[in-house]
Amino acid sequence: MRSEIFSAIFCFTVAFAAFAQPKDSCTSLTELKISGLEITKAAHVEAGTTEPIPWNKTRTAPLPAYCRVEGVLNRRSGVDGEEFAITFALAMPDKWNGDFLMQGGGGSNGIVLAPLGLNAAGDTPGLIRGFAVASTDTGHKSHHAGFDFAFRKDQQAYL
Incomplete structure (x- = not known):
């Protein structure tokens, strides 16, 4: 399962690199068709924006211009x-x-x-350093703060 996640995100990143990366190529990613992948949002973010840092209620330094993509991989029905x-x-x-x-x-x-890339080595976020950065929920939704054993109900989701 994890290799599928990394493979899909890696392929997606490489495919995006083939684009010239103008704003139009970012928003057109919603039209990308790959089996098991749904792009739910693709938007170009202008340079100079900041994002909240979740653990200390401050904001990042101004970020570079980037394409923000959100989506879903491997949607399926599990137990019950x-x-x-x-x-x-x-x-x-x-x-x-x-x-x-x-x-x-x-x-x-x-x-x-x-x-x-806030939790990467050093104080400068990975995105500011030029990295393409991905984050996932690893296939389950946390229903409350703290550890949630509910995702173990479906062994495929757990793996």
Whole structure:
């Protein structure tokens, strides 16, 4: 399962690099058709915007221009008809350095953090350093703060 996540996000990032990366190519990603992948949002974010930092209620330094993509991988029904999917967010800077950073969710995961690379080595977010950054919920939704064993109900979702 995890190799599918990384493969899909890696292929998506490489495919995007083939575009010239104007604003139009970012928004047109909603039309991309890959089996098991749904792009729910694609928008170009102008340089100079800031994002909240979830753990200390401050904001990032001004970010570079980038394409923000959100989507879903491997949507399926599990035990008792409960829906599972891997939700992700991907940030691809206009001035990409050619590197990719898979941002961890920390703890039990279950949420999609803004794909900024805040928890990467050093104080400067990966996106500012030119990395394409991805974040996922690893296939389950956290229903409350703290660890949630509910996702173990479906073994495929757990794996």
